[in-house]
Amino acid sequence: MATAAFSATSPTQSRPAHRHRPLPSLTRLRAIRCSSVSKVPAVTAAATADPSPVFRSVAAFAPATVANLGPGFDFLGCAVGGGLGDTVTVSVDSAVAPGTLSIADVSGCAAAAKLSRNPLWNCAGIAGIAAMRMLGVRSVGLSLSLHKGLPLGSGLGSSAASAAAAALAVSELFGGRLSPDELVLAGLESEKKVSGYHADNVGPSILGGFVLIRSYDPFEIIRLEFPADRELYFVLVGPEFEAPTKKMREALPADIPMKDHVRNSSQAAALVAAVLQGNVRVLGSAMSADWIVEPRRAPLIPGMVSVKKAAIDSGAFGCTISGAGPTAVAVTDDEEKGKEIGSRMVEAFLRDGNLKASVTVAKLDRVGARVTGSSAVQKNNQALISIRI
Template structure:
C-alpha cells in the first residue's frame, strides 16, 4: 500500500484512494490470494468494511476520536494457512444469526459513537473460537485485557497477534501490561503497540 501511494504521487496522483485499493488487491492476488482486508485499511486508514472484492465495494467507517487499540504480539509462529484451515466449513444457523446481529450492532455503535455498545457488539462467534486454541493462552489474554478495562478484545486477523479496544489512552498502559503478563503465564514473551484507532492510511511524510 505504501509503495502504491508513493508511486501514485510520483506520477502526479492519477488514481484516487479507491482506485489505489483496487490496484493493491490485484497485486496481493498474485502473492497471497484475492483479499482486500489488509490493503484497504492500509490505503484508507481507520476501520474499513469490505463488502465485496469483485466488484470492489469498501467503506471507511467512522471511528470515535477517543478510541485506542492495543495490539499484543507473542513470539510465536502461526501461519495464515493453518489459521484458515482451522475455520469451520459450516456454521449453525443460530451462530450465524448472532454473529450478524453483533456486526450490525458494531456498525451502529461506530456511527452513533456508542462505546458501551461497541464493547458488547465486538464478539465473534465463529472465527475466534476456532482460532484461539492455536494460540497458547489466547483466551486468557483476551479475558485479561477486558478485566484491565478494555472495551473488547479479539484475535487480530489470522493471529497470533491479539488486540484490545480502550476508551481512553490512559487505559491502554494497564491493558497492555496485563496482556503481556497473560502471554507470559502461557510461556510466551510478547510485545505491544498502542495507537489511536482512527489513524490515517499510507501517506507521504
C-alpha cells in the same frame, strides 16, 4: 537485480484519473464508497498516454491494520497509529528496463531478510507492478526499496502495508493519478497472491479509519467515520509467535450453523453502528462476540484464551484476535487504562502461553497511506530538490 515485465494493454475504464487526496465525508452516514466493475485493476482512460514521472523518487508510509474486528471476517477492518507500518521508496532508475520494476533493497525487522526480492513474489513488488499497469507506464523503469516496520505473520496487516505503500508511491511518482479505489485494487492484487482476496487490511491501510467491504464482486468499499471528538485506543499485544495467514485460514469451518451466522451478523451490524456513533463500549462488546472464526483460531495461539480474559477483567471493553493473529487487540477509551490492560495481557501470554510479548497502545489512524518524502525530477541541469513531509 530482479525485474518484472508486464503488458500495459488492459482494457480502459471511463473513470478519469486524479490525485490521491483525503476522502470526503458524507453527512449522517459519514462514509465514502468506491467501486470497481472488476477484481482485476485496469488501465484508466488517462493512463494510455504513458505518463512521465513528476518526481525522481517518492517515499510512502502505510499503517498497520486490524482486520475482522471479531465478527467482521474479511469485511471489516481499521488502521491503527503509533508509528506501526511499512515504508516504500520508488525511484525512476535508468538501470532498470523501461516498463519494469526492480526491488533494490529490503530492510527493517529481523525477518525482512526472508522476503523475496523478486517483484513477482513480493507484496510491494506485486502492488507496484499493478499500479504501473493501471497507469500504463512503459517508458521508464522503476526501482523499489521496502523498509519493514511490521513483523511478518503478526496479524497487523504486514503484507497489506507493504502493498499499500508501494501502490501509493508509484501513483504519486506520476502525479497521484490513481484514485483511492484504484489504489485499493492494486493492493488487492498483492493480497490475492499472498494471503487471499480480502481487502479488510489493504482497504484501511490505504483509506485510513474504519472500512466496510460491502462486496467483492463487484468490488465496493465503504469508509466508516468514527467521530473525531471521541477517544478510542487499541491495545495491541504481540507475542513472539508467528501465525501464517494460510495456516490460520485452514482452521476455519467449512459449514456454519444458522444460529452462529445470525449471532455474528447481528454483532457485526452492532459494531458498524457503534463505529458511526462513537460508542466504544458497544464496539468492544461486539468485537468480542465472534462465534465462528475466533473459537477455531484461539486454540492455535498459546495463551490466547487467557489473554482475552485478562483484558476484559482489567477493564477493556472488548478483546479479540487481530486478523489471523497472533496479536491480540483490546479497546478502551483511556490511554493510561490501555497501558494497564496491556500489562495484564502480556503477563497472561507469558503465564499461560509461555510466550514473551510486547504491547503498543495506539489511536485510530484516520489518514491511511501517505507520502513522506520526494525528490523532484532534475531539469536543465538544476540540482534535485528533496522534500520531506
